[in-house]
Amino acid sequence: MDGALPGLDMDPTQAQAPAGGWFHSLSLPGGETTAGVKPAEVLRTEAEVVFKHPVAGKRVLDIGAWDGFFAFEAERRGAAEVLATDHFCWSGEGWGTKAGFDYAHRRLGSRVMSLDIDVPQIAPETTGVHDVVLFLGVLYHVKDPLQALERAASVAGELLVVETCTALDVLPWPTMRYYEGRELGDDPTNFWAPNRRCLAAMARDLGFKRIEMTGHPVTKPHWRAPELYWKHNRVFMHAWR
Numbered sequence: 001m002d003g004a005l006p007g008l009d010m011d012p013t014q015a016q017a018p019a020g021g022w023f024h025s026l027s028l029p030g031g032e033t034t035a036g037v038k039p040a041e042v043l044r045t046e047a048e049v050v051f052k053h054p055v056a057g058k059r060v061l062d063i064g065a066w067d068g069f070f071a072f073e074a075e076r077r078g079a080a081e082v083l084a085t086d087h088f089c090w091s092g093e094g095w096g097t098k099a100g101f102d103y104a105h106r107r108l109g110s111r112v113m114s115l116d117i118d119v120p121q122i123a124p125e126t127t128g129v130h131d132v133v134l135f136l137g138v139l140y141h142v143k144d145p146l147q148a149l150e151r152a153a154s155v156a157g158e159l160l161v162v163e164t165c166t167a168l169d170v171l172p173w174p175t176m177r178y179y180e181g182r183e184l185g186d187d188p189t190n191f192w193a194p195n196r197r198c199l200a201a202m203a204r205d206l207g208f209k210r211i212e213m214t215g216h217p218v219t220k221p222h223w224r225a226p227e228l229y230w231k232h233n234r235v236f237m238h239a240w241r
Ligand SMILES: C[S@@+](CC[C@H](N)C(=O)[O-])C[C@H]1O[C@@H](n2cnc3c(N)ncnc32)[C@H](O)[C@@H]1O
Pocket: 038, 063, 064, 065, 066, 070, 086, 087, 088, 089, 090, 094, 118, 119, 135, 136, 137, 138, 141, 142, 143, 163, 189
């Protein structure tokens, strides 16, 4: 990663497992597994798509890392350097804390770095520029998705990987759908789902030349609430400079 990292969070040595439960199901040394909301099998399947273009030797940034599955997986797959960031779920204002990430980090003996920073503050000056930026499961949570994508893009030197809900994929125009209240996934923090054309159009406008879309391998049935997900799909976008 290029650039300064003021406020880099250091790895606590006395980390405890999170009292509020896990989001990611992680395999830790000694056969310990964490009972996350997101099953290990789904994470393994997602990782095959996220990392279909290898990250070995790359500098990787994972935005919205939460318990850190994708950051630790990038490290396991040979990334030269990994930085995990989050704020909503690390600051205590969201659904969790950073306890899970810190605990897994210690148990794995990981060298992944971490920084508590919210998406609007992500910029070359705050996180540095990385070869590969992961922006997974975050876009539909933000009130201004184009601005959020612009922040993620600003620190992606080579490849940006986005995973998001999509809607209205049948429409021939770049379109984004707004979800009122708890309509999307029974979660009031879900606001927007672009269609694939919109996602690709935003990426092109942010300077990405080559775009690859991969349907989510386990959208139906969805890992969380199959009955609620008939109204939209999920997609992975790999976008290269
Ligand atoms: C569904 S989790 C995805 C976690 C992980 N990236 C994955 O794909 O498994 C959503 C992530 O987005 C973050 N998030 C939620 N709302 C946010 C917001 N308004 N702004 C920035 N990040 C947000 C959360 O902290 C959390 O890490």
